[in-house]
Amino acid sequence: MTDTESHERTPNRLIDETSPYLLQHAYNPVDWHPWGEEAFEKARVEDKPIFLSVGYSACHWCHVMEHESFESEAIAQLLNENYISIKVDREERPDVDQIYMSAVQLITKRGGWPMSVFMTADGKPFYGGTYWPPTSRMGMPGFQDILLKLTDYWQNKRDEVVTSADQLVEAIQGMAAPVFDSAQLNVETLQSAMKSIIAVADMKHGGLGGAPKFPHPMDLRALLRLGKRFDSQEAIDVVSLTLKKMLHGGIYDQIGGGFHRYSTDAHWLVPHFEKMLYDNALLVPAYLEAWQFTGENEFHRAVVETLDYVLEEMTSENGAFYSTQDADSEGVEGKFFVWDQAELVDALGEERARIFNAVYDVSRSGNWEGQNILNRPKSLEQVATELEVGLEEIEETITSAKKELYKLRKQRIAPGRDEKILVSWNGMMIAAMAQAAFVLDDEKYLNAARNAANFILSKIHDANGNLVHSYKDGRARFQAYLDDYASFIEGLLELFHASGEEQWLEQAVKYSEKMIETFWDEEHGGFYYTANDHESLIARTKDYQDNAVPSGNGVAATVLAKLGRLCERSELETLAVRTIDSFSGLIQEHPRACGQGLIAVDFLLGPSREVVVIQGENSQASEEMLTHLRRTFLPNGLIAISQENQPGELTRSMFEGKDLDVSRVYLCDRGTCHVPAESVEQLKTQLCALDSEEC
Template identity: 40%
Template sequence: MSKFPYDPANFPKVTLVNRLAEEKSPYLLQHAPNPVHWQPWDEATFALARRSNRPVFLSIGYATCHWCHVMERESFEDDEVAALLNAGFIPVKVDREERPDIDQTYMTVCQMMTGQGGWPLTLVLTPEKEPFFAATYLPRESRPGQPGLIYLLQRIAEAWRGDESGIRHSAGQLCQALADIRDPKREAQPLNDAPLRRALDEYRRDYDADWGGFGAAPKFPAPHNLSLLVRLARRFDHPEATAMVLHTLRAIRQGGVYDQLGYGLHRYAVDRQWHIPHFEKMLYDQATFILAAVEAYQATGAEDLLATARDTAAYLLAELVDDLGAFHCGEDADSEGAEGTYYLWRNEEIEAILGREDAVLFFAAYGLEGEKGLREGMVLRQALPFEALATSPKLDLATLTARLDQARRQLLAVRQKRVRPFRDDKILVAWNGLAIAALARLGAVTGDIELIQAARRAAVFIGTHLRRSDGRLLRRWRENQAAIPGFLEDYAFFAWGRLELFLADFREKDLDDALTLTKEMLKLFDDGQGGLFDEASDAEEILDRSCNPMDGALPSGSSVAAANLLRLGRLLERRDLEARGETLLKKGMAEFVKHPRAYAQQLCALDLALSPPLEIVLAASSESSEVRSMLDAVRRRFLPEGFLLLHSPDTDEGTKRIPFLGGKTAKDGEARAYLCRDRSCRAPVVGLQAFQILLDEIDS
């Protein structure tokens, strides 16, 4: 074993054991067998670090992270690395999905120090949690241009013993710089459409006209960018923006980045063409992709996009749903020790399963793509639209589609017998909130009650199992244990889900719950300056409380909170809530203009704030077939600033919560439709045909 360039006996003696077997996080449990004496992030761990005066080696990742697995195999399962870590450090493991506060804090540090970020995230801290070294993945041994973990551990431990005071001073300066970056003091500016115009210009500039998406490889789907683009196309009457959305969604759906057999979106494509994916599948990507596809369908009427949303929802309900109704976090990229093994195919394998004739047809529809590194096979992608292959009466489109779907099912059945990727089965409130919102929206647009019921089962699970006795929302549930006080994104995303459920089937309890969550959110996360902290006032403070409205792989909690406040304020005629949402946006206007694409979900909320309110009420004594047709006529249109409500005049309960329902009644048993724009109402109309004409006037 390599020797320390100092005497490890100089360290105070500490008895350590790997404590991760006591945890619930699948990621932490993956590292429980390591020879590294991993500790969880808790006060006992840092008390030990202070008592022994050892630096803390902090490793942050998640259970489905490919490079986290690589670093584990290379280093954390290695006895020499373990000996160095155990002798000179207090090693700490954190699941970034359980603790976004820790992850966000130290990811910002890593980006400050190195100009980049990612997982696994590697830091070294003082016993007071102040960072002084940051990196991402590190190889075991040094490579040209990249020091190895063994070398770094030796150098860092030596430096700590030789110049602890200097290191502490530098760490303190770094923490001050971090505090300056995260200072929530921002001057409020009036709301205007300048960030929206700037965003449209940037999307046009970076758009890949050949393959869809934006920029070069690697390409992330980033569905909330597409949701924003749909709004920009509508606001500025910009057909080019609509075309960008359609092209990108179709390129993703037809590419290897989308699972052509079992459905669902992989994390990103490593190439410009969307052909070769990084294979992990995350719940939040599926949810935001469904929302983007549904909105693009509403804006264009493109039925294939609605089918894409349905397919993605089918993946959620087949592979990520828990027996109790909520949704798991995602699936790994790796199986059998390599990335993508579960998803890859060889030509001869497909031919043996399908037979020669159907294989030829399948290969014509679905190409196979590979590259160096995918040694075990190639990725399926849709090479040609099915319509292009239906060239004879003998092989009409319906027959072709049925044969190809049968071939897909045959291959899927064979694939399901392979060793599956690991599934991270913990349940997170925030990510479930996104899934609930997506399924409720899709169910409302399609009239598929089963999707709405699936969303409701998840919402009931969270309300039942992830609330403390005092009402405090908790973040994570696994193996009958709920833990970790919820963060801003948990409250905001779950409130969004409850609001979408209300708009899907008009149950007033959903509206009540959305409002209650929002009120609790404002109490727990208010920063005193018009913004919202990401961590609550009762949470552990990691260096300081953060206020980060920037949208990343997920929308930020602040962006969804702003939209929730605007929508609830308008729906309930609560000007205080609407004004609070506007203030959140006003505080960010300067940054929105500078970096609009970094705030895509925030700009969706800004688009809402700048749009005149729209309320559509169907007053009906019963939900007849005509009423259902009238509901569908609205829901299949893209009206992001609008509310559609079904009101039964037999009760006045709804008018107590939603004042603009007052006085809106049916006529002689027939449904009567009311449309109010910018708080000015048109004369009511009766019947589907008159209602369609009224809706057409909105879009004209």
């Protein structure tokens, strides 16, 4: 159905929403409701079950199910006559998504989006699944058949439906906020975790596990720390190989920069083409830290190209960052990103195309559905030898060609962009921008982080100063979740590290106190995912395991541990320890589910140190020492850089007794400092000694 035909209809209730995903369904013949009491009350009054459909704007199969089923007049009639239909954007309501995804996984043993759930008027699910075709095919039940069958069950076997729903709710509640046995976490725990991660590594193609392959940035960052701690070259090799293979694969946008969602195959060639803000925000620190550790220039390139892509294509006029870019354009997944060989020859000319195509695996027949996903299966040195062309000529050719092809690609119809601003994902990207600003000494990224943070502080909160989850079209909506607070605090902390500006530390402390007040579980420790005054759902969840993003409890433990050390707030460190203890049994038994938790444990076990940088009057000495710190992998270092207005209230103890006119770097452990370094040579010697390395 064309846009013109669909828009001749009267819009449904979704027309007043801000979510691009919900607005995509606003002209469906389905009588959609947004999540809210109106829909549930209507289901109660009309004695109908609820059909809940959950997805997000960049989801390819969500688009497919809309076109096949939700645009169907016949299916819409079945839904409208027999069900109350609710459409939810999982990015706006991750709390709803978490609960009902648990139901789908219990029913089908798998999950995904679009997520389809049937439930009673009091929110109790009794059946669910993911994508269904409109009619049965290839052994897959049809959505139309399911609707008819469940209507019959609702009308004629209600007792069975209610019993099933009650049993599912009981199971969901048992999963929602699990209480784990307490385990003693120590260095041996970390060593065992390192071995566990290495055991599932693909030592040929990189990555953890087989197809489909996901980036796993938290696991990679944890493994880099553990490789350093235990001097394990094998761990470092796993990280390095994985990052290289991703960067050279089709999961990476070789022309525009940035990473797609995940790879459908084992060697990173064919991605799901959507680009998510959080993937890129989480991968940037992994590449940054790997560059610090290995000095590999390719990792530096990945950071710069990815962040420049975000600044170019994912940054709003107000400075905050958009959520996603779609996988589809013109109704075809990946069309925007793939190339035909003849097209490249026309654009670049025969000789330049010969070089470019050899580097990027381009052929007449293509490597995916007759088209070419650009990737780099060979090294530039290998290509130079095969083509008998100088390496310098190859590098110059691909540099210029990528710029030309980027401009050419801009003339295509671009994928849709979800311009919601989510606090949690923005916090992750603020952290990435700020960390890159420090490591690469680039003011552009620091300003980007400042702008996004300032927008959140000025616009995305309620009248009481509490964070709000989402912002779009001038409307801040939905109570913030745990990961909104924890990730934003992490962004503020990285801004402080990069700039030395105490205002960011003040805000980090402020929101940490709000997070504790609003989400803390005093009985069992750890944090709930939703606030203590949040809308009542069938379960209140706790977020312990990493998924595509790090667990809220893992991030909360990390930031509280760091804030406690920086500000000498022992009560914050105590809460960090209690948070880790609340899922210590999970970390012990299933470390690969808890990459962010391992990062927090690594910090809490130490050694960790405060690094106090006094810029002073000797600008050359201070700049040389700062440059060395930028290039050094100090995962558990807390950096404070002197400013003209320091010391402030929170950092007073760090700078107390130190002459702010003399350029020095102090390496301290809970306020006890070594003899300060006054030259880069002295600093190198001290860092080597602390790491027990030969200097």
